[in-house]
Amino acid sequence: MNARRVAYTAARTLKVESAETAPPPDGHVRIDVAYTGICGTDLHVYHGDMDERVNPPGVIGHEMSGRTGQVGAHVTGWQAGDAVTVMPLASCGQCPACRAGHTHICHRLVFLGIDAVGSMQTTNTIDSIAGHPLPTPSAALGCSR
Numbered sequence: 001m002n003a004r005r006v007a008y009t010a011a012r013t014l015k016v017e018s019a020e021t022a023p024p025p026d027g028h029v030r031i032d033v034a035y036t037g038i039c040g041t042d043l044h045v046y047h048g049d050m051d052e053r054v055n056p057p058g059v060i061g062h063e064m065s066g067r068t069g070q071v072g073a074h075v076t077g078w079q080a081g082d083a084v085t086v087m088p089l090a091s092c093g094q095c096p097a098c099r100a101g102h103t104h105i106c107h108r109l110v111f112l113g114i115d116a117v118g119s120m121q122t123t124n125t126i127d128s129i130a131g132h133p134l135p136t137p138s139a140a141l142g143c144s145r
Contacts, residue, residue: 003021003122003123004016004019005019006121008045008046008054010048011048012048015057019122021123026072026074027074028075029068029126029131030070031067031068031086032067032123033124037063039062042061045060045114046060053115058113059120061119062113064119065086067081067082068081068084068131071128075128078131083133083134083135084132086124087130088111088112088130089112090127090130
């Protein structure tokens with residue numbers, strides 16, 4: 001697959017480049033990204049305001065949807081072609097905030113597009129638990145067909 005990505009290389013500098021596509025490891029799925037949003041966080045990264053967390057050349061972006069392109073071993077509930085969106089936050093599950101049920105303020109929170117590879121690329125491999133299925137358009141509209 002001829003993959004491409006947008007890399008943040010320095011303040012106010014983005015570079016479109018080719019990227020390799022590898023099979024997803026155990027427990028992961030490869031998303032063929034159809035849409036990715038640009039939000040305020042991405043603009044802060046672009047302006048260089050988050051360089052202490054983003055390691056250039058980093059792929060930014062965390063709001064995405066698409067279809068599963070490939071499913072890694074030991075993944076259940078997903079198959080190639082499923083419509084998907086992604087929860088861009090990964091909590092540790094062990095810190096005091098997580099143990100209290102406040103995973104959104106995890107002490108070791110990993111944020112896609114900042115602390116980990118983001119969505120501004122044609123494919124993105126994620127932990128399968130971060131994926132959330134999207135309904136088919138007819139199901140979302142309440143249609144019976």
